[in-house]
Amino acid sequence: MAGRTKRGRRWVEEHERDPWVQRARKAGWRSRAVYKLEELDQKESLLGRGMKVVDLGAAPGAWCQYAARKVGERGTVIGLDILPMDPLPGVVLLQGDFTEDSVLNDLEAALDGEKLDLVLSDMAPNISGMAAVDQPRSMYLAELALAFARDHLKPGGVFVTKVFQGEGFDEFMKDSRSSFEAVRTRKPAASRDRSREVYLVARNYRV
Numbered sequence: 001m002a003g004r005t006k007r008g009r010r011w012v013e014e015h016e017r018d019p020w021v022q023r024a025r026k027a028g029w030r031s032r033a034v035y036k037l038e039e040l041d042q043k044e045s046l047l048g049r050g051m052k053v054v055d056l057g058a059a060p061g062a063w064c065q066y067a068a069r070k071v072g073e074r075g076t077v078i079g080l081d082i083l084p085m086d087p088l089p090g091v092v093l094l095q096g097d098f099t100e101d102s103v104l105n106d107l108e109a110a111l112d113g114e115k116l117d118l119v120l121s122d123m124a125p126n127i128s129g130m131a132a133v134d135q136p137r138s139m140y141l142a143e144l145a146l147a148f149a150r151d152h153l154k155p156g157g158v159f160v161t162k163v164f165q166g167e168g169f170d171e172f173m174k175d176s177r178s179s180f181e182a183v184r185t186r187k188p189a190a191s192r193d194r195s196r197e198v199y200l201v202a203r204n205y206r207v
């Protein structure tokens, strides 16, 4: 569909010119999003050998690719998205809508009672361009990801989520601070300046 409308065509042209896109393609990453996780990891030391990680909103799969490399063979990476993804070595991929209970149940079944070191969420709703619609939808996804992190992180675990600055953001920060010792936001260089997207990094989960 993109490309049939003026806005779609503009998006495709801009995407093709984007240096992050070109760099990701050359390096074999599935999307430019990898550079956001890489920067967060470099600044926050998020990933290490043997870790158990869940990646919500994983398609097309660059964060999973990066995480799988960092956790190594003894680690576990489970990625979930509404969209289908091509298989990735060393990664368990699930397809479904995270807002649906049956999909959460599938994800929990895949965890098999194991607690997690790190929960990542890069989930974002399809953007309509209307803040009154997009902001509550994105806050809802971030809240569901936080609830999942609370249920499945080990004590001391880390939660990272995309969140859009706007209505509900301050409450979400406050809510996160009630469960984690240190909560901050970061805006990686690969995140577009005009986007209100930031990443919340919540460290040291207190059960």
Ligand code: SAM
Residues within 6 Å of the ligand: 030, 031, 033, 034, 056, 057, 058, 059, 060, 061, 062, 063, 064, 080, 081, 082, 083, 096, 097, 098, 099, 122, 123, 124, 125, 126, 141
């Ligand atoms: N981090 C990914 C990567 O490295 O390739 C890019 C993620 S992309 C910015 C956001 C993703 O969130 C989309 O693939 C979208 O399908 C997914 N998403 C949005 N709402 C979702 C939901 N309710 N359940 C599962 N995935 C969802």
